[in-house]
Amino acid sequence: MPDPAAAIEVENLVKRFKRTTAVDGIAFAVARGACVALLGTNGAGKTTTLAMLLGLVTPSAGTIRVLGEDMLRHRHRVLGRMNFSSPYVDLPQRLTVRQNLDIYARLYGLADVGARIAALARDLQLETLLDRAVGRLSAGQKTRVALAKALLNEPELLLLDEPTASLDPNTADWVRGYLEAWRTRTGATIVLASHNMAEVERLASDVLMMRRGKIVDRGAPRALVRCHGRDTLEQVFLALARETEPVTP
Amino acid sequence: MSAAPAAAFSGRRVGAMVRRYVYLLVGSGPRALELLYWPIVQMILWGFTSQFLMTNSSYVARAGGVLLGAVLLWDVMFRGQLGVSVSFLEELWSRNLASLFASPLRPIEWAAALVVMSLVRVVIGIAPAALLAILLYHYSIFALGLPLIAFFVLLLAMGWSIGFIIGALLLRFGLGAESMAWAAAFLLAPAAAIYYPVAILPVWLQDVAWAIPAAHVFEGMRAVMFTGRFPLQHFVAALGLDALYLVIGVGAFLVAFEIARRRGSLLQSGE
Numbered sequence: 001m002p003d004p005a006a007a008i009e010v011e012n013l014v015k016r017f018k019r020t021t022a023v024d025g026i027a028f029a030v031a032r033g034a035c036v037a038l039l040g041t042n043g044a045g046k047t048t049t050l051a052m053l054l055g056l057v058t059p060s061a062g063t064i065r066v067l068g069e070d071m072l073r074h075r076h077r078v079l080g081r082m083n084f085s086s087p088y089v090d091l092p093q094r095l096t097v098r099q100n101l102d103i104y105a106r107l108y109g110l111a112d113v114g115a116r117i118a119a120l121a122r123d124l125q126l127e128t129l130l131d132r133a134v135g136r137l138s139a140g141q142k143t144r145v146a147l148a149k150a151l152l153n154e155p156e157l158l159l160l161d162e163p164t165a166s167l168d169p170n171t172a173d174w175v176r177g178y179l180e181a182w183r184t185r186t187g188a189t190i191v192l193a194s195h196n197m198a199e200v201e202r203l204a205s206d207v208l209m210m211r212r213g214k215i216v217d218r219g220a221p222r223a224l225v226r227c228h229g230r231d232t233l234e235q236v237f238l239a240l241a242r243e244t245e246p247v248t249p
Numbered sequence: 250m251s252a253a254p255a256a257a258f259s260g261r262r263v264g265a266m267v268r269r270y271v272y273l274l275v276g277s278g279p280r281a282l283e284l285l286y287w288p289i290v291q292m293i294l295w296g297f298t299s300q301f302l303m304t305n306s307s308y309v310a311r312a313g314g315v316l317l318g319a320v321l322l323w324d325v326m327f328r329g330q331l332g333v334s335v336s337f338l339e340e341l342w343s344r345n346l347a348s349l350f351a352s353p354l355r356p357i358e359w360a361a362a363l364v365v366m367s368l369v370r371v372v373i374g375i376a377p378a379a380l381l382a383i384l385l386y387h388y389s390i391f392a393l394g395l396p397l398i399a400f401f402v403l404l405l406a407m408g409w410s411i412g413f414i415i416g417a418l419l420l421r422f423g424l425g426a427e428s429m430a431w432a433a434a435f436l437l438a439p440a441a442a443i444y445y446p447v448a449i450l451p452v453w454l455q456d457v458a459w460a461i462p463a464a465h466v467f468e469g470m471r472a473v474m475f476t477g478r479f480p481l482q483h484f485v486a487a488l489g490l491d492a493l494y495l496v497i498g499v500g501a502f503l504v505a506f507e508i509a510r511r512r513g514s515l516l517q518s519g520e
Binding site for chain 2: 017051055056057076080082083084086091095096099104106109133149
């Protein structure tokens with residue numbers, strides 16, 4: 001039975017690509033309104049997990065329920081209620097910011113496209129960029145545009161893959177602040193994959209530590225630090241990434 | 250704000266995708282010019298060739314414009330196929346597939362948008378060439394009358410089938426299969442009997458030709474030009490073959506999409 005309080009329920013999720021097992025039997029649940037981080041090194045399985053949550057990649061085994069719907073059978077029932085952003089996925093570079101947002105607003109079935117774009121442009125400081133081609137924007141500006149695309153439909157579930165990768169500290173801090181305020185205001189659920197400890201500690205209430213496709217530990221950032229007898233989340237991350245035995249208190 | 254529930258097929262989402270390709274076309278002069286350039290160059294080349302052959306070939310003299318008509322109609326097929334394939338390629342070039350299919354867009358809606366854009370691109374590409382042929386060579390393809398509509402639709406549908414099969418190959422092999430978008434139609438051209446009757450082909454190739462809708466269309470076009478009669482048997486054959494190939498093409502495209510989801514290649518598309 002699906003848990004109505006859960007935004008995401010994942011059980012025994014496996015993804016194999018030929019001989020590689022990218023995700024190896026993970027299980028987790030994310031409560032509605034929570035912000036959960038997937039933390040792990042490159043190749044740990046974070047992006048593949050996010051892609052399966054979005055229905056972009058079909059699992060080899062396991063089940064995924066998102067907002068109460070079975071993603072393997074009924075993903076189209078729920079895709080309009082979620083969204084995502086990733087620095088590894090572009091928007092059409094030759095189209096302007098406004099054109100991109102206009103197309104995605106229509107794909108998500110929004111009623112008042114112009115008003116929504118105007119509101120997001122105001123919130124994300126994109127007003128002067130609306131008629132500029134996306135390909136001509138700086139990395140920070142592109143991140144704000146990608147975020148605008150991801151927030152167009154006011155998603156109940158937002159999936160973020162390294163939301164501040166390649167941003168300068170000032171822009172990254174602005175993006176984190178915006179996401180914090182947005183989640184507080186809307187009560188939406190966020191799942192983010194990141195390598196950035198500061199980001200995870202600031203945004204996430206819970207962390208799933210991944211290594212080689214498995215969840216090797218989980219908990220609140222401070223609880224993980226305490227539990228592993230380390231001083232920072234980064235030390236916990238490095239210890240797990242380097243396969244050292246966790247120090248138990 | 251709440252998004253509308255995802256219908257099984259949404260005209261609005263198809264419209265959104267058409268809008269995406271129209272924005273691209275309108276915003277890019279070279280893309281729009283390229284649509285016009287090749288059909289006009291082809292028409293001019295074959296127009297002069299026709300003028301020369303009119304005085305030196307009894308075949309062409311019997312029906313002036315048989316070559317020009319063939320050139321323009323073949324371009325309907327080729328541009329129709331490119332209309333699907335190039336719009337498809339735009340998503341690979343811009344690494345946009347993951348964003349599109351994380352949205353409520355369904356593959357069949359994307360396919361419908363590709364078909365609409367193909368029609369738009371064909372009209373933009375062929376209409377000026379057809380009008381120029383009237384001005385330069387006093388040849389009007391519209392003189393074919395009502396059969397022209399049938400020929401146009403049959404060739405366009407064949408172009409869509411090839412376009413979807415190329416789309417399936419692109420989903421499977423990525424941009425490594427990009428050149429197929431430009432080359433595939435020409436693989437069929439010798440057997441499609443564009444400029445000559447099917448009877449001129451070796452017997453074994455005639456069997457291949459009769460399995461190609463375009464061969465029936467061009468036989469039909471010549472029959473209309475030479476005899477003034479519309480050959481119903483060629484129309485029916487081309488219609489049946491088009492229906493079969495469209496089912497195969499769209500089916501291959503949808504299957505390739507599911508395979509791409511299994512392989513994780515929707516995330517990795519791009520240069």
